[in-house]
Amino acid sequence: MTQDELKKAVGWAALKYVKPNSIVGVGTGSTVAHFIDALGSIKHQIEGVVSSSDISTAKLKNLGIPVFDCNAVDMLDIYVDSADEINEQKQMIKGGGAALTREKIVAAIADKFVCIIDESKQVSVLGKFPLPVEVIPMARSAVARELVKLGGLPEYRQNVITDNGNEILDVHNLQIVDAIALENTVNCIAGVVSVGLFANRGADVVLVATADGVRVIE
Ligand code: 5RP
Numbered sequence: 001m002t003q004d005e006l007k008k009a010v011g012w013a014a015l016k017y018v019k020p021n022s023i024v025g026v027g028t029g030s031t032v033a034h035f036i037d038a039l040g041s042i043k044h045q046i047e048g049v050v051s052s053s054d055i056s057t058a059k060l061k062n063l064g065i066p067v068f069d070c071n072a073v074d075m076l077d078i079y080v081d082s083a084d085e086i087n088e089q090k091q092m093i094k095g096g097g098a099a100l101t102r103e104k105i106v107a108a109i110a111d112k113f114v115c116i117i118d119e120s121k122q123v124s125v126l127g128k129f130p131l132p133v134e135v136i137p138m139a140r141s142a143v144a145r146e147l148v149k150l151g152g153l154p155e156y157r158q159n160v161i162t163d164n165g166n167e168i169l170d171v172h173n174l175q176i177v178d179a180i181a182l183e184n185t186v187n188c189i190a191g192v193v194s195v196g197l198f199a200n201r202g203a204d205v206v207l208v209a210t211a212d213g214v215r216v217i218e
Contacts, residue, residue, distance in 0.1 A: 001211050004030070006118035007082075010209035011035040014080050017114050017205070020045050023073055025106040026060065027081020028053040028099035031116050035080050036060055050076060052106045053099040054163050070105060079110035083198070084129040086121055090203040090217070091179040095132030095196030098162050104194050107201055115203035119210050126179055130155065130170035132196035137167050139191020146189045147171050150182070166193050 001009075011034025018024055018039070026036060026049045036056065039046070040063035048066030050073050051057040060067050081103055083092035092115065094100050107113050131152070135143045144154040152171035160168050176182055179199035186195040206217040 006209035007031040008034040010116040010207050010214055012038045013207050013214040014114055014116050017078050019077055021047055022077045023047050024049045025076040025079030025110045026051050026056050027103055028056050029082050029097045031082035050106050052102040076110040078112045078114050079107045080114045082116050083121055085123045085126050087126050091199040093126050093129050093196055094198055098160050098168050100132055100196040101134050101194040113203045115206045126176040127174035130172045133169045134162055134166050134193040136191045140167055143189050143191045
């Protein structure tokens with residue numbers, strides 16, 4: 001199976017976690033794009049969604065799925081999203097698609113985070129995938145200096161402006177053993193909007209697409 005076929009399999013497998021008449025939190029990326037297609041097939045059975053990016057919103061609206069403003073929703077039953085890396089504690093690196101801040105917000109109001117991945121995303125230690133950090137543009141260099149002090153090698157993601165009008169630093173050279181501590185430390189740097197470590201709020205259920213089918217880790 002190709003990687004995209006694995007992403008499609010796991011995107012459709014996530015449908016079983018969607019409750020009738022609920023509002024669903026929707027992530028961002030090529031795996032989630034398949035989940036959105038799957039949601040389209042049951043759009044009359046759900047109330048709608050809260051989206052984590054402009055790109056997901058456009059695809060959702062295109063399929064005729066109602067998209068609610070996050071401010072209009074108290075809580076969500078589930079949030080479905082992928083990850084760039086995930087460890088055995090279900091802690092993740094996310095933000096390869098630059099949507100980390102909104103993804104964190106929508107995940108935070110969801111009761112259950114359903115992470116949909118192909119096997120290539122599973123790691124024992126987080127950090128091989130460069131850690132995305134969304135920064136206020138005027139703070140980019142100052143934040144980068146602080147990240148160097150933490151042992152990272154930050155790289156400015158050229159030509160990318162987030163949906164929130166900010167910039168991204170991708171931090172290389174990290175071996176993230178204590179993900180919660182690093183998430184908290186980076187969050188405290190002035191000028192950081194959010195860090196793509198999802199450790200304080202990790203996933204609750206992980207669906208892993210393999211050549212032999214979709215494995216469920218709870
Ligand atoms: C976007 C994300 C995505 O979940 C992550 O980059 C994985 O993407 P894909 O499904 O395309 O492999 O965090 O900000």
